[in-house]
Amino acid sequence: xxxxxxxxxxxxxxxxxxxxxxxxxxxxxxxxxxxxxxxxxxxxxxxxxxxxxxxxxxxxxxxxxxxxxxxxxxxxxxxxxxxxxxxxxxxxxxxxxxxxxxxxxxxxxxxxxxxxxxxxxxxxxxxxxxxxxxxxxxxxxxxxxxxxxxxxxxxxxxxxxxxxxxxxxxxxxxxxxxxxxxxxxxxxxxxxxxxxxxxxxxxxxxxxxxxxxxxxxxxxxxxxxxxxxxxxxxxxxxxxxxxxxxxxxxxxxxxxxxxxxxxxxxxxxxxxxxxxxxxxxxxxxxxxxxxxxxxxxxxxxxxxxx
Amino acid sequence: xxxxxxxxxxxxxxxxxxxxxxxxxxxxxxxxxxxxxxxxxxxxxxxxxxxxxxxxxxxxxxxxxxxxxxxxxxxxxxxxxxxxxxxxxxxxxxxxxxxxxxxxxxxxxxxxxxxxxxxxxxxxxxxxxxxxxxxxxxxxxxxxxxxxxxxxxxxxxxxxxxxxxxxxxxxxxxxxxxxxxxxxxxxxxxxxxxxxxxxxxxxxxxxxxxx
Numbered sequence: 001x002x003x004x005x006x007x008x009x010x011x012x013x014x015x016x017x018x019x020x021x022x023x024x025x026x027x028x029x030x031x032x033x034x035x036x037x038x039x040x041x042x043x044x045x046x047x048x049x050x051x052x053x054x055x056x057x058x059x060x061x062x063x064x065x066x067x068x069x070x071x072x073x074x075x076x077x078x079x080x081x082x083x084x085x086x087x088x089x090x091x092x093x094x095x096x097x098x099x100x101x102x103x104x105x106x107x108x109x110x111x112x113x114x115x116x117x118x119x120x121x122x123x124x125x126x127x128x129x130x131x132x133x134x135x136x137x138x139x140x141x142x143x144x145x146x147x148x149x150x151x152x153x154x155x156x157x158x159x160x161x162x163x164x165x166x167x168x169x170x171x172x173x174x175x176x177x178x179x180x181x182x183x184x185x186x187x188x189x190x191x192x193x194x195x196x197x198x199x200x201x202x203x204x205x206x207x208x209x210x211x212x213x214x215x216x217x218x219x220x221x222x223x224x225x226x227x228x229x230x231x232x233x234x235x236x237x238x239x240x241x242x243x244x245x246x247x248x249x250x251x252x253x254x255x256x257x258x259x260x261x262x263x264x265x266x267x268x269x270x271x272x273x274x275x276x277x278x279x280x281x282x283x284x285x286x287x288x289x290x291x292x293x294x295x296x297x298x299x300x301x302x303x304x305x306x
Numbered sequence: 307x308x309x310x311x312x313x314x315x316x317x318x319x320x321x322x323x324x325x326x327x328x329x330x331x332x333x334x335x336x337x338x339x340x341x342x343x344x345x346x347x348x349x350x351x352x353x354x355x356x357x358x359x360x361x362x363x364x365x366x367x368x369x370x371x372x373x374x375x376x377x378x379x380x381x382x383x384x385x386x387x388x389x390x391x392x393x394x395x396x397x398x399x400x401x402x403x404x405x406x407x408x409x410x411x412x413x414x415x416x417x418x419x420x421x422x423x424x425x426x427x428x429x430x431x432x433x434x435x436x437x438x439x440x441x442x443x444x445x446x447x448x449x450x451x452x453x454x455x456x457x458x459x460x461x462x463x464x465x466x467x468x469x470x471x472x473x474x475x476x477x478x479x480x481x482x483x484x485x486x487x488x489x490x491x492x493x494x495x496x497x498x499x500x501x502x503x504x505x506x507x508x509x510x511x512x513x514x515x516x517x
Contacts, residue, residue: 028487032504035485048487057499063482063490068307070482074489077499220307248307271311271483274353 005288006295009263011240012163012188016043020281023244023267024102030092036274044098049128052110054080064200064209069221071198073212100124106134108151116158126165130194142169152185163188170196175229176236183237191242193226219268220246227259234260250283257299313337314481316380330379356484357507360455367453374458375403380476381457385415397422397434435465464516476508
């Protein structure tokens with residue numbers, strides 16, 4: 001198992017036993033995972049995003065495969081806050097693994113209410129800022145510096161017990177600027193990247209493969225972009241960064257840590273192999289054995305430059 | 307990494323004693339082309355069983371099976387389960403889309419086998435839905451005495467849902483995870499979006515909101 005290796009990671013006041021977690025939207029509310037492995041093997045699980053009221057999601061087709069990746073336009077289908085608190089949260093809290101809720105909304109007020117209601121009920125709250133702000137003509141919070149800052153501030157004000165993680169959007173013109181703003185507003189950690197807006201077309205039918213036309217690209221195809229953004233964001237702040245984007249092996253995870261991540265999240269890889277997060281954790285351990293590394297945090301920012 | 311995702315298939319035949327599983331598929335795109343190039347002794351990675359099978363038949367009902375093209379792969383185990391009691395309506399664009407026609411005829415797997423091809427190259431000219439409508443009209447037994455089990459293209463299932471029969475359809479949706487976590491395989495039902503991989507792929511025909 002750990003054999004003299006320290007895999008602990010600290011995110012604000014939350015200590016994780018290892019740096020691997022499931023990415024939001026790829027592990028449901030945790031119970032489906034438990035069919036395959038004990039969720040408490042992981043550092044944390046980040047749950048499917050929830051909005052104040054239930055969201056139906058987009059009409060199908062919602063997914064399309066692309067070279068080394070996939071596009072999804074699920075449309076953030078979720079049961080809403082009340083059903084989440086009543087039905088989805090209690091079973092996953094019993095697994096004995098830190099639980100991070102992911103929240104989404106169309107106004108800063110919705111995020112604030114969600115943050116307030118979830119504070120103390122979960123170990124952490126991750127803000128999905130890639131949603132459009134309907135009060136500002138639908139521009140996504142994550143690409144509008146002022147809207148973003150206000151959002152993080154409102155959420156931070158209402159959270160005293162759980163840690164606040166801000167999930168940055170890859171659409172940000174300058175990812176380091178958004179990273180700094182989140183840190184200035186008191187975020188305990190950052191996570192990045194979310195999916196990248198993308199398209200796929202069937203040349204024979206002349207139709208887009210996704211009903212919604214545009215969806216989010218994920219998987220190995222985005223790893224180079226994600227690595228670059230994790231590198232830039234982590235250089236700009238002192239708070240820990242959770243890196244994600246196409247991680248399928250322990251080696252990928254190590255690359256993100258070398259780029260600056262303190263922890264990693266695994267998403268699309270779970271669709272290739274439901275056991276992926278556990279396999280990736282084992283891969284990190286194997287790397288540490290091979291390179292005689294005693295403490296996983298020594299990998300963070302360990303990139304050799306120049 | 308490329309192709310990235312697994313593809314969903316129904317099981318066609320299974321021999322638990324021999325430890326054998328058969329999949330019947332049509333070569334349509336990249337992955338099925340790759341599959342057709344596999345050699346004996348090669349390796350495939352499979353996750354399963356996933357989803358829900360066709361429910362048991364109520365013994366007082368007569369089974370009607372509707373198979374459109376490669377949908378025959380999904381309903382074939384039912385022919386064996388119903389031990390020759392089922393009426394099978396098997397249709398496609400042309401006779402090349404009916405690969406199991408001879409097998410079913412020879413083994414007498416159905417009580418009545420009605421073949422339809424849109425171009426008339428085998429059986430009745432027209433769709434299987436048209437053939438099924440004729441059958442129901444000629445029946446002295448009421449529609450309620452039958453249970454329909456159907457698998458085939460979306461348009462076929464939609465037309466079947468208008469016949470007022472009780473029964474089940476097995477739907478086909480693009481899937482990413484297959485285990486109910488990604489919500490990619492959404493099927494519109496009268497009770498919101500359900501997951502083809504978790505609540506389906508078999509649904510009550512009256513529950514699906516066909517478009």
